[in-house]
Amino acid sequence: xxxxxxxxxxxxxxxxxxxxxxxxxxxxxxxxxxxxxxxxxxxxxxxxxxxxxxxxxxxxxxxxxxxxxxxxxxxxxxxxxxxxxxxxxxxxxxxxxxxxxxxxxxxxxxxxxxxxxxxxxxxxxxxxxxxxxxxxxxxxxxxxxxxxxxxxxxxxxxxxxxxxxxxxxxxxxxxxxxxxxxxxxxxxxxxxxxxxxxxxxxxxxxxxxxxxxxxxxxxxxxxxxxxxxxxxxxxxxxxxxxxxxxxxxxxxxxxxxxxxxxxxxxxxxxxxxxxxxxxxxxxxxxxxxxxxxxxxxxxxxxxxxxxxxxxxxxxxxxxxxxxxxxxxxxxxxxxxxxxxxxxxxxxxxxxxxxxxxxxxxxxxxxxxxxxxxxxxxxxxxxxxxxxxxxxxxxxxxxxxxxxxxxxxxxxxxxxxxxxxxxxxxxxxxxxxxxxxxxxxxxxxxxxxxxxxxxxxxxxxxxxxxxxxxxxxx
Amino acid sequence: xxxxxxxxxxxxxxxxxxxxxxxxxxxxxxxxxxxxxxxxxxxxxxxxxxxxxxxxxxxxxxxxxxxxxxxxxxxxxxxxxxxxxxxxxxxxxxxxxxxxxxxxxxxxxxxxxxxxxxxxxxxxxxxxxxxxxxxxxxxxxxxxxxxxxxxxxxxxxxxxxxxxxxxxxxxxxxxxxxxxxxxxxxxxxxxxxxxxxxxxxxxxxxxxxxxxxxxxxxxxxxxxxxxxxxxxxxxxxxxxxx
Numbered sequence: 144x145x146x147x148x149x150x151x152x153x154x155x156x157x158x159x160x161x162x163x164x165x166x167x168x169x170x171x172x173x174x175x176x177x178x179x180x181x182x183x184x185x186x187x188x189x190x191x192x193x194x195x196x197x198x199x200x201x202x203x204x205x206x207x208x209x210x211x212x213x214x215x216x217x218x219x220x221x222x223x224x225x226x227x228x229x230x231x232x233x234x235x236x237x238x239x240x241x242x243x244x245x246x247x248x249x250x251x252x253x254x255x256x257x258x259x260x261x262x263x264x265x266x267x268x269x270x271x272x273x274x275x276x277x278x279x280x281x282x283x284x285x286x287x288x289x290x291x292x293x294x295x296x297x298x299x300x301x302x303x304x305x306x307x308x309x310x311x312x313x314x315x316x317x318x319x320x321x322x323x324x325x326x327x328x329x330x331x332x333x334x335x336x337x338x339x340x341x342x343x344x345x346x347x348x349x350x351x352x353x354x355x356x357x358x359x360x361x362x363x364x365x366x367x368x369x370x371x372x373x374x375x376x377x378x379x380x381x382x383x384x385x386x387x388x389x390x391x392x393x394x395x396x397x398x399x400x401x402x403x404x405x406x407x408x409x410x411x412x413x414x415x416x417x418x419x420x421x422x423x424x425x426x427x428x429x430x431x432x433x434x435x436x437x438x439x440x441x442x443x444x445x446x447x448x449x450x451x452x453x454x455x456x457x458x459x460x461x462x463x464x465x466x467x468x469x470x471x472x473x474x475x476x477x478x479x480x481x482x483x484x485x486x487x488x489x490x491x492x493x494x495x496x497x498x499x500x501x502x503x504x505x506x507x508x509x510x511x512x513x514x515x516x517x518x519x520x521x522x523x524x525x526x527x528x529x530x531x532x533x534x535x536x537x538x539x540x541x542x543x544x545x546x547x548x549x550x551x552x553x554x555x556x557x558x559x560x561x562x563x564x565x566x567x568x569x570x571x572x573x574x575x576x577x578x579x580x581x582x583x584x585x586x587x588x589x590x591x592x593x594x595x596x597x598x599x600x601x602x603x604x605x606x607x608x609x610x611x612x613x614x615x616x
Numbered sequence: 617x618x619x620x621x622x623x624x625x626x627x628x629x630x631x632x633x634x635x636x637x638x639x640x641x642x643x644x645x646x647x648x649x650x651x652x653x654x655x656x657x658x659x660x661x662x663x664x665x666x667x668x669x670x671x672x673x674x675x676x677x678x679x680x681x682x683x684x685x686x687x688x689x690x691x692x693x694x695x696x697x698x699x700x701x702x703x704x705x706x707x708x709x710x711x712x713x714x715x716x717x718x719x720x721x722x723x724x725x726x727x728x729x730x731x732x733x734x735x736x737x738x739x740x741x742x743x744x745x746x747x748x749x750x751x752x753x754x755x756x757x758x759x760x761x762x763x764x765x766x767x768x769x770x771x772x773x774x775x776x777x778x779x780x781x782x783x784x785x786x787x788x789x790x791x792x793x794x795x796x797x798x799x800x801x802x803x804x805x806x807x808x809x810x811x812x813x814x815x816x817x818x819x820x821x822x823x824x825x826x827x828x829x830x831x832x833x834x835x836x837x838x839x840x841x842x843x844x845x846x847x848x849x850x851x852x853x854x855x856x857x858x
Contacts, residue, residue: 147800504787525666585795588835589806598628
């Protein structure tokens with residue numbers, strides 16, 4: 144299915160679009176308010192320092208990964224480097240099996256979504272439960288996340304009540320409090336019986352081997368403290384060089400995400416339980432995921448690896464709010480998804496996305512706390528589709544012909560004459576209401592003005608004559 | 617002051633009166649306006665689709681046409697942004713052409729920007745008693761950073777009551793070939809923009825780019841809406857009593 148087909152499907156669900164628009168609108172206003180509270184110079188300073196730290200990490204990734212691994216190992220954690228998504232998912236399955244784990248609880252993680260980890264765990268006969276409320280909802284629905292930060296933002300309470308009712312085998316009221324208590328009760332059972340906890344990672348500090356978890360619901364704290372075994376799945380680009388580098392990042396992430404000055408919980412994990420400690424997991428396993436990231440390094444797209452998954456670009460994107468996350472067809476949606484999906488999954492398979500999911504408005508770049516030039520990256524992806532002949536031959540010829548015709552004023556005028564002749568059967572009162580492809584896309588939804596009988600240059604020539612060549616040019 | 621006018625292909629072919637309004641305003645401000653006949657299009661449609669070789673051909677035509685001009689003024693933020701921010705990328709490996717591109721880019725201005733920054737005028741003597749909202753087009757705002765200039769000009773239009781959109785940051789949905797490749801999404805984006813203007817009780821939605829207005833106007837007409845779409849130059853050229 145193409146983006147357009149998925150988008151058309153989404154547009155047919157007014158509740159989904161209404162819920163999406165309302166969610167991103169509040170995220171948007173909240174971010175502006177949170178930034179305003181800090182003031183522009185402070186935000187600019189944080190952005191600059193945060194980006195510098197991330198650039199430093201991405202530019203020297205191998206060394207920092209090594210340091211991160213050494214620090215973690217020194218405190219008794221196991222660390223694994225995996226190449227493909229399938230390999231990473233298999234590693235998590237293997238760890239779970241080797242440790243005798245059967246019941247798994249998870250906190251929210253985009254990396255594990257990217258690996259389709261739940262599918263792999265279930266296929267291995269293991270029980271896995273998402274414990275972030277939004278993730279729990281989409282796990283029940285079998286959907287990919289609709290938004291990087293709010294995975295279930297497209298669902299209203301009626302839809303959620305229906306999902307819970309199906310899970311319970313009897314009706315569940317759509318009152319938000321009732322829904323919340325339902326999830327709480329269900330998930331509490333999961334926490335108490337789980338032997339494996341899986342989390343993602345927001346920042347991985349090389350200097351200290353610390354894993355940062357930035358969360359709001361408190362579920363990650365249960366996931367990382369109750370089960371016997373803990374597994375952290377971390378995208379290899381999540382590194383920051385030093386502990387101090389986290390400061391500007393931590394100041395920006397919740398503000399950029401939800402407009403919070405700080406999230407409800409910030410967890411720091413640096414190893415399994417030590418002998419003198421009262422709680423925490425007996426074993427800590429860290430799975431570092433490449434899954435296409437190495438191929439982005441040292442290319443014109445490297446900047447995309449600076450992303451901290453705050454979702455700001457989704458919240459300002461004029462396209463995302465019209466179609467929701469599912470239209471993008473993969474884990475990551477919105478502008479960052481339009482850039483990352485072709486890079487991680489292959490441009491040959493995803494060549495359509497950069498062309499159709501973006502109007503090149505540039506709002507994403509303005510909103511990004513890492514100042515990633517997402518619009519430039521999108522344009523570069525479009526250029527790559529041209530270079531690698533991933534656009535249709537028809538389109539290439541349309542542009543070749545158009546350029547040939549418009550490269551000189553003589554041919555341009557001739558093209559205008561031909562257009563005036565071609566538009567004759569379709570025009571009425573100076574407007575075109577229907578036209579065949581490639582104009583059809585326009586006229587399906589909009590009227591098109593006709594090419595004028597007298598163009599600006601015609602008028603100019605006439606005016607010059609009337610004025611006796613006074614305004615020669 | 618000699619000003620070379622770049623009409624842009626959209627204004628030339630579809631909206632010649634917008635170009636005429638811009639020229640009349642410039643002349644009233646004492647500019648000697650010429651229209652270099654070699655001009656066609658800035659090449660942005662090809663560039664934005666990733667077809668850089670094609671964009672380069674048209675950029676070369678622009679550079680050759682305007683290489684000797686003192687100032688180049690155009691009624692479009694998007695085309696001006698193409699010349700100013702992207703031409704140098706097209707000639708990145710050709711030092712001489714790159715220098716020419718940077719040189720010509722430095723003399724290239726969007727219409728409202730030229731009035732305010734170069735001619736230092738705010739009041740062009742217009743009067744137009746309507747309630748109007750301004751749509752700050754994306755490339756004008758984000759690439760050229762021309763934000764205040766159109767507003768400053770509109771504030772001086774006698775009788776014009778300026779309304780602010782709730783979400784002026786949102787794209788109108790035109791986006792070049794995006795309008796044809798994702799027409800339904802594009803149209804819905806246009807509806808949101810038109811609805812925002814209507815919510816502010818605006819009678820006229822003004823912009824500095826005819827591409828946005830062609831899309832919004834076409835959509836407004838299709839859904840039989842009551843919004844009037846006007847280019848900034850047309851508004852600034854009005855001399856209507858209250």
